[in-house]
Amino acid sequence: MRELTSPSVVKDIINSYRFKIRKSLGQNFLMDANIIDKIVNAADLTPEDLVFEIGPGLGVLTRRLACSAGKVIAVEIDQNLLPILQETLAEFDNAKVVHADALKVNFDQIAAEHTAGAFGTNGNSFNLVANLPYYITTPILMHLLTSGFNFNRMVVMMQKEVADRMQASPGGKDYGSLSVAVQYYTIPEIVTRVPKTVFYPAPDVESAVIRLTRRKNPPVNLQNEEMFFKVVRAAFGQRRKTLLNSLTGSGLAEKEVWLEILSKIGVEPTRRGETLSIEDFAMLANTFYRYHK
Numbered sequence: 001m002r003e004l005t006s007p008s009v010v011k012d013i014i015n016s017y018r019f020k021i022r023k024s025l026g027q028n029f030l031m032d033a034n035i036i037d038k039i040v041n042a043a044d045l046t047p048e049d050l051v052f053e054i055g056p057g058l059g060v061l062t063r064r065l066a067c068s069a070g071k072v073i074a075v076e077i078d079q080n081l082l083p084i085l086q087e088t089l090a091e092f093d094n095a096k097v098v099h100a101d102a103l104k105v106n107f108d109q110i111a112a113e114h115t116a117g118a119f120g121t122n123g124n125s126f127n128l129v130a131n132l133p134y135y136i137t138t139p140i141l142m143h144l145l146t147s148g149f150n151f152n153r154m155v156v157m158m159q160k161e162v163a164d165r166m167q168a169s170p171g172g173k174d175y176g177s178l179s180v181a182v183q184y185y186t187i188p189e190i191v192t193r194v195p196k197t198v199f200y201p202a203p204d205v206e207s208a209v210i211r212l213t214r215r216k217n218p219p220v221n222l223q224n225e226e227m228f229f230k231v232v233r234a235a236f237g238q239r240r241k242t243l244l245n246s247l248t249g250s251g252l253a254e255k256e257v258w259l260e261i262l263s264k265i266g267v268e269p270t271r272r273g274e275t276l277s278i279e280d281f282a283m284l285a286n287t288f289y290r291y292h293k
């Protein structure tokens with residue numbers, strides 16, 4: 001098989017299969033061996049590992065993953081890519097393509113099915129590596145994080161701005177409810193920035209690869225996780241308003257209730273939501289939860 005990192009090979013394959021690139025599916029194919037090495041190295045795979053890929057495309061990353069992991073399961077939504085993948089992955093017995101929408105997939109169940117229960121719900125944890133379709137980056141990651149799937153590490157390429165928001169600290173302009181959610185479930189680290197020029201076709205935005213390592217234990221103790229995320233979303237609901245006004249505007253409780261709670265936990269009502277740390281949010285949500293019970 002000729003190297004899929006060569007632009008002429010990529011164009012040849014696309015032409016010979018009469019494949020129509022669908023922008024609506026975020027189809028920007030990666031063609032840089034160096035970036036692929038960085039992604040695979042960050043995943044730190046061993047021959048004992050199962051790795052999922054979302055959106056294998058032409059199979060460029062899948063082939064490298066199949067060389068490093070024991071098994072690769074690649075979930076691809078575009079049926080027109082299946083014959084291409086059959087050719088580009090032909091030499092890898094350990095690479096399996098599943099035709100499905102990654103947003104609707106139960107990763108634990110697929111892992112268990114394809115490994116006779118060795119991975120998944122009652123088995124070992126798995127990893128995930130992907131050059132994600134940008135239009136679904138946040139919903140897909142939230143699906144993965146909140147569904148309790150048994151994964152350990154995710155190394156994913158996404159729009160640079162989204163990666164910055166995931167890793168942002170309190171006080172900055174990038175810090176928001178996505179930062180809190182991602183940092184509650186994982187430890188995020190940016191692996192590398194990626195220019196537009198390494199894709200075919202080139203996307204409109206710059207990219208970054210981020211590694212998310214699942215936390216074994218949450219960083220804060222919560223009385224009620226659902227209430228925590230409700231309060232976080234409320235605090236960031238209206239960014240230019242004070243914390244008190246954002247919380248009140250959410251309709252979760254009256255202004256007097258929030259004033260009493262904020263005074264109890266020693267947080268100034270005139271602060272902005274984006275200055276609160278995860279610990280501050282936990283205190284706020286736990287106090288609100290007890291108040292309500």
Ligand code: SAM
Pocket residue numbers: 025026027028029030031054055056057058059060061075076077078081100101102103130131132133134136
């Ligand atoms: N991994 C390839 C690469 O790096 O060149 C392709 C990456 S391309 C950015 C995104 C891929 O995700 C495309 O192959 C696209 O068809 C696929 N895709 C888009 N939406 C999807 C979904 N909901 N579920 C599974 N795959 C999806």
